[in-house]
Amino acid sequence: MKRDKINRVLGRIPTHFIVIFTILIWVVPTFGLLITSIRPVQDVNTTGWWTVFSSQEANAPYIQSCAACHGADGKTIPQADLSNPELTAKYPRSLQLLALLRKDIDGKPHMGDIPLPTSQEAADIASYLRGASSGEVSSRFTTSNYVDALVGYRGRNSYLQDCSENAQSLDLKCDASDLLNPRGMGRAFLNSLFITIPATILPILFAAFAGYAFAWMHFKGRFILFAILVGLQVVPLQMTLVPISRLYAQMGLNGTFLGVWLFHTGFGMPYAIYLMRNFLGSLPSDLFEAAYLDGASHWTAFTKLVIPLAMPAIASLGIFQFLWVWNDLLVALVFLGGTTPVMTYQISNMVTSLGAGWHLLTASAFLSMLLPMIVFFAFQRYFVRGMMAGAVKG
Ligand code: HEC
Known part of the structure; x- marks a missing residue:
């Protein structure tokens, strides 16, 4: 019995070691970046x-x-x-x-x-x-790196110092309008937000409709349609960049927010529909039959039953889609370019080819982490529940 206990403790050591090791290799560099940024x-x-x-x-x-x-x-x-x-x-x-x-x-x-x-x-x-x-x-x-990153100031001294000493000679405005200048993270933050919110809501909304239809409406060919949708997930995003940007050029959507919203919506939907269908399909069918018997239309069933019940799935999808769009560089770069910079684009520009600008880079990185962290901790409960949603079906 004693030996059993020893064996059990010994058996756990590798797991503990791996967990601690993994935590360390993530936390130490992040911590270093945080220190560098201040x-x-x-x-x-x-x-x-x-x-x-x-x-x-x-x-x-x-x-x-x-x-x-x-x-x-x-x-x-x-x-x-x-x-x-x-x-x-x-x-x-x-x-x-x-x-x-x-x-x-x-x-x-x-x-x-x-x-x-x-x-x-x-x-x-x-x-x-x-x-x-x-x-x-x-x-x-110092917090001046954060101020410099927000206003996108790359002078010799910090922005605040130059503002108080050499504002005249350097031709600095030094008022709140600098926060919105296109070189800084402040403006980029607003652009990112403006892209991310619709690009998160739209695909989830459509996916909830589609998921409901695939799970509870009987129409011809729904299995084939669903199979095609699931299969569409294998199309890599990069493959469609050229055809879609040519299409956008004809439609005048290049360089517009609408174009980016549509792109993210299109690419977010297959997985979102797949997850919503599986989640909604696992709800007890008695529930829907009772509702239909009571004379509920599909719309009533959707708004009164599905939306409240599917909240965990919607929230976890929301977190994933939000993070994906927020961290996206490629799509924003191709369809918006430098004219409407988002945070990821701005960060990639912070370090010069000579390697200077670490203080700005690290501060910007932490600025761009801020919102995802808030979202993650606010919805963390749903996050775990949503990941389980596909795994345990009752
Ligand atoms: C052995 C004595 C000695 C030590 C130790 C010393 N210095 Fe000096 N330093 C001098 C002398 C002498 C001068 C004046 C040179 C001149 O007049 O041209 C000087 C001049 C300077 C100047 C002025 C240069 C200029 O542009 O005119 C600076 C700055 C300076 N030292 C910095 C330092 C610093 C920092 C340290 C410590 C790391 C240091 N020194 C250690 C003797 C010393």
Whole structure:
């Protein structure tokens, strides 16, 4: 008996291990992205996100490396006053600082026998000098990436900083209208929402009608029709892009929201109909017979019986379709292009070909996750129930 118990515990270890491993490989990078999205640009560009956990005083590396000559307040060498913002502005990042320190002064190394700071230390020194000269304590975290992503600002400094300091010279408007500018995530969020809501409601509505008809209305050829519909699911979306965009060109639907709604509706329907038919078909037939005997029309049966009973299926379909349309890049790219950017399109543009823009990319990614998360947690109950709907039939 004792051995049984041991065996059982041992037998479970691999499963636990796999579960924990799977959770880790998802959670750790996501967590890293989250941290990156709230770090200042300069830090993102110089050091990894894990360095935020090394708890160092902001000025500790400075005291170790520079204070010996420049003094703790940076004022000891008059011609190189490190508390002077005009001087330190020439070395905004660790790279410039390190380049300066590698240059000799009068033929001798800048730092004498003191070892050069590592790139992490140099980044800390740079941000310490920035903070000391601007009179504010530079912090490890910031929300400015989110603001930059929302307005689509790709300047050297953050949008808010440039707005307060150089609005004139950079020709910035700095009012609420910037939130809707086509380069930013704010506008893209509205576009995505405007596409997703009809593209989620329409296919489910049609699928509920069709599912009811396939399950409870007797007409000729319904099995063949249903089989064709189910078979249609094998048609890959990519195959239809060219014919449909030619059709749209003739109908003037290219670049319109209507075109995207119709496309998503068409491609969402086969699966939705299949699921609705199976769900509605599994409802007890007595229910419908009783309703018909009482003189209920199909319409009454549909609105009074089917809709309330099918709520779990509708909700889970809704979540799936919503996520699918929200995360879609291909269809939006082909039919809307860059003129009406959606969130996925905007995210794909955040990183330049040189790899800069990580702070914007990560912030944008989290902005685009926000709504799906809310939807998921709001309907989570239905989600599990809906997945079970196909599995357990009574
Ligand atoms: C061994 C002494 C010594 C150490 C250590 C030292 N410096 Fe200096 N630094 C100098 C001297 C001397 C000058 C003035 C050079 C000149 O007048 O051209 C200077 C000049 C500078 C300047 C001004 C450059 C310019 O554009 O005029 C900066 C910025 C600077 N140091 C930063 C640092 C930082 C940051 C550290 C720590 C990582 C550091 N120094 C460590 C001696 C030192």
